Amino acid sequence: MSSPVQPAHGGHLSLLRVLGPGHVWALGVGIVLVGEFMGWNFSVAKGGALGSLIACWVIGLLYTCVAMIDSEVTSTVAAAGGQYAQAKHIIGPLMAFNVGLYLVMAYTMLEASDALVVGDLLKTVAERAGAPGLDARPFVFLTIALLAFINYRGVLVTLSVNLVITAIACAAIVAMFLATKPWSASNSLLHRDLLSGLPYGWMGVIASFHFGIWYYLGIEGTCQAAEEVRSPPRSLPFGTMAGMITLLIAATMTWYVCAGILPWEYLGTAVVPLFDAASVGSGDALQVALFVGTLFAAVASANGCINDASRAWFSMGRDRYLPEWFAAVHPRYRTPYRAILFLVPIAIAFGFTGLLDQVVTFSILSGLLGYTVMPLNIVLFRRKWPLGSIKRGYVHPWHPLPALVLFALCAVTYFSVYLGYGRQLLAMLGFYVLASLWFVFHRYRYVRRGAQFTMPWPRPRGY
Amino acid sequence: MSLLRLAEAAAWIGGILLFGWIIRDAWRTSRAYDERLLLSSREGEIEKDLREVAAHLEQLEERIDRLPGSRS
Numbered sequence: 001m002s003s004p005v006q007p008a009h010g011g012h013l014s015l016l017r018v019l020g021p022g023h024v025w026a027l028g029v030g031i032v033l034v035g036e037f038m039g040w041n042f043s044v045a046k047g048g049a050l051g052s053l054i055a056c057w058v059i060g061l062l063y064t065c066v067a068m069i070d071s072e073v074t075s076t077v078a079a080a081g082g083q084y085a086q087a088k089h090i091i092g093p094l095m096a097f098n099v100g101l102y103l104v105m106a107y108t109m110l111e112a113s114d115a116l117v118v119g120d121l122l123k124t125v126a127e128r129a130g131a132p133g134l135d136a137r138p139f140v141f142l143t144i145a146l147l148a149f150i151n152y153r154g155v156l157v158t159l160s161v162n163l164v165i166t167a168i169a170c171a172a173i174v175a176m177f178l179a180t181k182p183w184s185a186s187n188s189l190l191h192r193d194l195l196s197g198l199p200y201g202w203m204g205v206i207a208s209f210h211f212g213i214w215y216y217l218g219i220e221g222t223c224q225a226a227e228e229v230r231s232p233p234r235s236l237p238f239g240t241m242a243g244m245i246t247l248l249i250a251a252t253m254t255w256y257v258c259a260g261i262l263p264w265e266y267l268g269t270a271v272v273p274l275f276d277a278a279s280v281g282s283g284d285a286l287q288v289a290l291f292v293g294t295l296f297a298a299v300a301s302a303n304g305c306i307n308d309a310s311r312a313w314f315s316m317g318r319d320r321y322l323p324e325w326f327a328a329v330h331p332r333y334r335t336p337y338r339a340i341l342f343l344v345p346i347a348i349a350f351g352f353t354g355l356l357d358q359v360v361t362f363s364i365l366s367g368l369l370g371y372t373v374m375p376l377n378i379v380l381f382r383r384k385w386p387l388g389s390i391k392r393g394y395v396h397p398w399h400p401l402p403a404l405v406l407f408a409l410c411a412v413t414y415f416s417v418y419l420g421y422g423r424q425l426l427a428m429l430g431f432y433v434l435a436s437l438w439f440v441f442h443r444y445r446y447v448r449r450g451a452q453f454t455m456p457w458p459r460p461r462g463y
Numbered sequence: 464m465s466l467l468r469l470a471e472a473a474a475w476i477g478g479i480l481l482f483g484w485i486i487r488d489a490w491r492t493s494r495a496y497d498e499r500l501l502l503s504s505r506e507g508e509i510e511k512d513l514r515e516v517a518a519h520l521e522q523l524e525e526r527i528d529r530l531p532g533s534r535s
Contacts, residue, residue, distance in 0.1 A: 013503055131465075138474035142474040142475075142481075145477070145482040145485075152485050318502075318504060331496055
């Protein structure tokens with residue numbers, strides 16, 4: 001990719017198809033894995049350690065439904081923008097605009113949160129090394145600028161970097177788990193003493209669902225690579241499902257180690273719980289491994305988020321839901337360079353606020369709104385194009401059960417968010433209502449609806 | 464200047480250089496290339512593909528016709 005490439009046909013540049021299933025796995029797991037190193041533990045403050053474990057598995061079920069539905073639709077609608085492109089083909093422009101916006105906001109806020117984590121981690125390490133007073137902001141800025149630079153220079157290098165650092169971060173969790181020797185009678189875990197039931201009852205468990213989302217937030221980002229993988233019908237379902245399995249195992253291991261070492265009162269407020277767990281009675285090597293793991297997980301997540309947010313923004317520009325200027329592809333690197341550049345200052349601005357829980361909550365809410373659309377998406381998809389009428393890369397089982405379970409769990413999670421962050425929930429909904437009004441009354445006139453239908457399927461009425 | 468302040472300054476400078484490079488390259492790229500070439504589009508891709516397939520079929524038919532012993 002060192003020299004400018006001529007367009008394949010038709011006078012337009014397109015994204016490069018260079019990725020395999022490993023890159024898809026790295027994109028999904030890379031975005032999410034930071035949630036095992038920090039953030040998930042705020043659910044412990046809401047519902048206790050056991051409540052957090054219940055949240056881990058119940059929200060795991062929610063995301064399994066997301067992964068199943070997503071794999072079917074994405075392996076069929078293989079276009080950049082992921083759920084946005086799906087909503088565009090299956091539901092309609094207003095829903096597609098909203099879904100695109102949910103994706104961009106969720107990933108940009110998550111990117112800002114990851115950069116905040118990098119800054120906080122360096123600050124914590126400096127304090128423990130006896131040098132307090134480190135300003136986190138330059139490191140937040142450097143993290144976002146460096147990752148934007150890598151993303152700008154090409155998708156293959158971006159996701160190859162993610163593959164390596166995600167694998168190292170995963171290895172750090174496994175190393176921590178093995179170091180506690182859970183199989184040995186003389187292990188250092190104190191579950192019997194530290195697990196104190198449900199301190200706030202079942203309402204606390206429901207409240208903990210809010211931060212339980214953090215265990216898996218962003219796994220659906222795998223489908224943003226749909227236009228850049230060599231074989232979407234094979235790579236996308238495989239990468240997404242393998243990612244989901246990895247995360248379920250990693251989340252359970254993380255909970256098991258932390259809940260057996262740290263008391264729930266501390267665990268619920270810790271900034272970097274796995275690193276803290278390693279600091280209690282472990283050797284220096286493990287502490288260094290967990291520091292590196294936390295750092296790499298945050299960097300991998302921010303890296304994947306820049307990739308995903310820019311693809312969604314780029315796709316919306318290409319379909320004229322936003323100014324077409326954003327649909328430019330770099331002739332040398334074949335990346336959506338204007339979309340990448342445009343979102344950098346927004347992420348930096350949120351990163352500079354320093355309000356990790358607020359930024360994370362906005363990301364969670366945007367993600368949750370996207371998941372709520374999925375049941376409707378898959379029901380309409382199966383109704384408009386029944387099995388056998390078009391070629392699908394993957395068919396998810398037991399339809400419509402996963403859609404119904406997903407919808408019910410989303411409703412419970414909204415209630416959970418409302419319990420702790422009701423004002424933010426209403427503010428976010430207000431923002432999307434205003435954005436929708438702007439789209440309907442101003443932007444919609446630029447959208448050429450019929451021309452955007454890019455799938456070789458029988459067209460439904462209205463296109 | 465303490466080591467912490469030095470690290471902070473290095474991070475600021477590194478970030479500004481990287482972000483500056485992106486802005487400079489994006490500016491130069493946008494000026495160097497025709498905007499219509501840079502803009503990606505999937506509009507009408509199916510029709511484009513079908514036209515390519517039809518043209519390819521025509522070429523094949525012509526080649527078959529030119530083969531010795533063909534019907535024409």
